[in-house]
Amino acid sequence: MPKGSTRMHWLLMSGSDHNDNQTKMNISQLIRKNIRALKPYSTARDEFKGGDISVWLDANESPYPNGVNRYPDPHQKRVKRLIASLFGVAPEAIFLGGAGSDEAIDITFRIFCEPGNDNVVAITPSYGVYKVAADINDVEIREVELNSDFSLPVARMLEASDSHTKLIWICSPNNPTGNAFPKEEVLKLSESFHGIVVVDEAYADFSGEGSLLPEIQSHPNIIVLRTFSKAWGLAGMRCGMAFAVPEITEYYNRVKYPYNMSSLIQEELARRIVEGTGNHIEEIIREREHMASKLSEAACVEKVYPSDANFLLVKVSDADAIYDYLIANGVIVRNRSRMPLCDGTLRITIGTPEENAKTLTLLNNYR
Numbered sequence: 001m002p003k004g005s006t007r008m009h010w011l012l013m014s015g016s017d018h019n020d021n022q023t024k025m026n027i028s029q030l031i032r033k034n035i036r037a038l039k040p041y042s043t044a045r046d047e048f049k050g051g052d053i054s055v056w057l058d059a060n061e062s063p064y065p066n067g068v069n070r071y072p073d074p075h076q077k078r079v080k081r082l083i084a085s086l087f088g089v090a091p092e093a094i095f096l097g098g099a100g101s102d103e104a105i106d107i108t109f110r111i112f113c114e115p116g117n118d119n120v121v122a123i124t125p126s127y128g129v130y131k132v133a134a135d136i137n138d139v140e141i142r143e144v145e146l147n148s149d150f151s152l153p154v155a156r157m158l159e160a161s162d163s164h165t166k167l168i169w170i171c172s173p174n175n176p177t178g179n180a181f182p183k184e185e186v187l188k189l190s191e192s193f194h195g196i197v198v199v200d201e202a203y204a205d206f207s208g209e210g211s212l213l214p215e216i217q218s219h220p221n222i223i224v225l226r227t228f229s230k231a232w233g234l235a236g237m238r239c240g241m242a243f244a245v246p247e248i249t250e251y252y253n254r255v256k257y258p259y260n261m262s263s264l265i266q267e268e269l270a271r272r273i274v275e276g277t278g279n280h281i282e283e284i285i286r287e288r289e290h291m292a293s294k295l296s297e298a299a300c301v302e303k304v305y306p307s308d309a310n311f312l313l314v315k316v317s318d319a320d321a322i323y324d325y326l327i328a329n330g331v332i333v334r335n336r337s338r339m340p341l342c343d344g345t346l347r348i349t350i351g352t353p354e355e356n357a358k359t360l361t362l363l364n365n366y367r
């Protein structure tokens, strides 16, 4: 089972006492005014209050069954119940994105940030989607470089923020540096910051650091992003999640497109969760450690950074040339050498043992 799936019985169950007035007030003050006032689209099925219906003439659907002639559940109730028990949270603590966690990232900007007025703070180097989503939403992004050892520059992040800073973006384990930040540092940051701290935990299942999910209860200004794309091996299904106190997820659910996850995907995701992951987390971690030690012996490799994820950041003698050499031999990696602090690096995903062996042989033979 992936990490985070150990049961946290107390977390975010309805009626728990995180729900005090203080919290409510702070959160709602951070929400954009128009979003706070938003009256969401009400679907035909929202207006259906129950009853023994056998003839559905409320949604202008085709009456002829073909497996997908009916609209999907806009609230994704069944799959959310399964995710809730998997992660030990209440269903109300979950937002489910049918375009992956990229959808959660975009909606986070739209809920909290007034275009042209508010700003966010993020770390760099990190996942590129935060900046693209900020640019699309016309929100200034203040990128703060990690410390040279890739540790979290907590003081500089706080210094970069002002009264218009709504969000701080953290990716942990961080893409592309691979390291997870100590939980205590993220908690400290959330305690010192007046806005929301978003922690993207796409790779948390590969890390020993553990998830911040259990801390949301005591730190309601933390939003945790998770995804089915990595450890669950379902990148093609596009299922991402945001976990937060219900005062926040309520807004995600208001802002999202009503039918943002197709019935085919809801059914398939539910089936996969019930079946279990068939995941390869332990195998990938084992391969990662094996690759890290073997790679560091290759002549063209100068440094292999420690990794809490399913990839390795590797400093090589000539990143551009080695990148091209690998492609010429049928292997593609990610050239990260133009990112801050990542001069001369390639990011190598952990593949199957055979794929890793092939990559290793190529690098050993590089002259």
Ligand SMILES: *Cc1c(COP(=O)(O)O)cnc(C)c1O
Pocket (backbone or CB within 6 Å): 099, 100, 101, 102, 103, 127, 171, 175, 200, 202, 226, 227, 228, 229, 230, 235, 238, 239, 240
């Ligand atoms: C891969 C990745 C994701 C996953 O995005 P999806 O849209 O859910 O596939 C999210 N965040 C980071 C940092 C990633 O590297």
